[in-house]
Amino acid sequence: PMMKELFGLNQLERDLESCLNLKKVIIVPGDSDQSDWVKKEMGRACARFLRKIAEPDQVIAVSGGSTMLAVAEMMMPSSAFKSTMFVPARGGVGEAVELEANYIASLMAKKTKGHYRMMHVPDQVSDQAYQTLLREPHIQEVLESLKRAHIVIHGIGNAMTMAVRRKSSQAVLDKLQREQAVGESFGYYFNRNGEIVYRVQSLGLKLDDLANAKNIIAVAGGSSKAEAIRAISTKVSRDILITDEGAAKAILSLE
Numbered sequence: 267p268m269m270k271e272l273f274g275l276n277q278l279e280r281d282l283e284s285c286l287n288l289k290k291v292i293i294v295p296g297d298s299d300q301s302d303w304v305k306k307e308m309g310r311a312c313a314r315f316l317r318k319i320a321e322p323d324q325v326i327a328v329s330g331g332s333t334m335l336a337v338a339e340m341m342m343p344s345s346a347f348k349s350t351m352f353v354p355a356r357g358g359v360g361e362a363v364e365l366e367a368n369y370i371a372s373l374m375a376k377k378t379k380g381h382y383r384m385m386h387v388p389d390q391v392s393d394q395a396y397q398t399l400l401r402e403p404h405i406q407e408v409l410e411s412l413k414r415a416h417i418v419i420h421g422i423g424n425a426m427t428m429a430v431r432r433k434s435s436q437a438v439l440d441k442l443q444r445e446q447a448v449g450e451s452f453g454y455y456f457n458r459n460g461e462i463v464y465r466v467q468s469l470g471l472k473l474d475d476l477a478n479a480k481n482i483i484a485v486a487g488g489s490s491k492a493e494a495i496r497a498i499s500t501k502v503s504r505d506i507l508i509t510d511e512g513a514a515k516a517i518l519s520l521e
């Protein structure tokens with residue numbers, strides 16, 4: 267808290283809460299676009315916050331990405347975590363394994379001495395494969411636990427960055443450009459008004475599932491993610507945002 271006052275971040279947090287209409291904003295100093303340790307600090311802030319709000323016998327759904335990985339690396343055991351089930355929000359996304367929600371859920375369980383489930387499915391599947399996988403008992407179990415998630419923690423990315431990272435087709439890239447997609451989360455791509463303009467056909471958490479969650483926590487920083495964070499906060503992540511000073515200032519200066 268002392269550090270925050272020093273950096274004037276408390277006021278910035280209140281300003282961003284009212285600008286994005288969120289219940290709570292936590293800001294760490296710096297800009298993760300500039301230095302890697304800022305992402306680690308966001309991870310630490312999220313891990314600490316989770317430890318505070320976690321209750322026994324809960325399901326925590328987690329998405330993938332390097333920011334979620336930073337959260338996982340900072341997690342520590344607690345009595346509530348001992349009976350917590352960490353569940354990946356999605357299958358694989360064609361990214362590096364350590365950025366997959368599966369790996370991150372398992373790492374969180376390992377760090378906290380909790381439990382986890384896996385969802386061994388590719389993220390981008392054909393219609394036919396999708397229908398078949400949906401009938402798998404193992405998959406149904408994971409999807410059921412996602413619907414019951416008390417806490418959802420997720421990353422936010424820039425639309426184009428994510429489409430390229432997932433090696434999406436030229437047709438998809440063109441569509442995102444045409445629709446002026448700015449942000450991505452859970453495989454949904456949003457324009458600046460927070461409208462869904464494209465969705466990756468994949469198994470995992472649906473936006474409707476979020477209605478049941480008590481706490482939805484977005485963790486994303488770096489001034490380059492300002493538009494993406496703003497777009498997604500309006501519709502999806504209506505609760506808690508953990509971000510950095512770079513993103514916070516950039517969001518507030520968007521017109």
Ligand code: F6P
Nearest residue numbers: 330331332333421422423451452
């Ligand atoms: O691919 C999973 C995911 O959580 C995306 O939904 C999100 O856009 C991205 O990762 C964020 O990744 P990073 O934290 O590495 O920027």
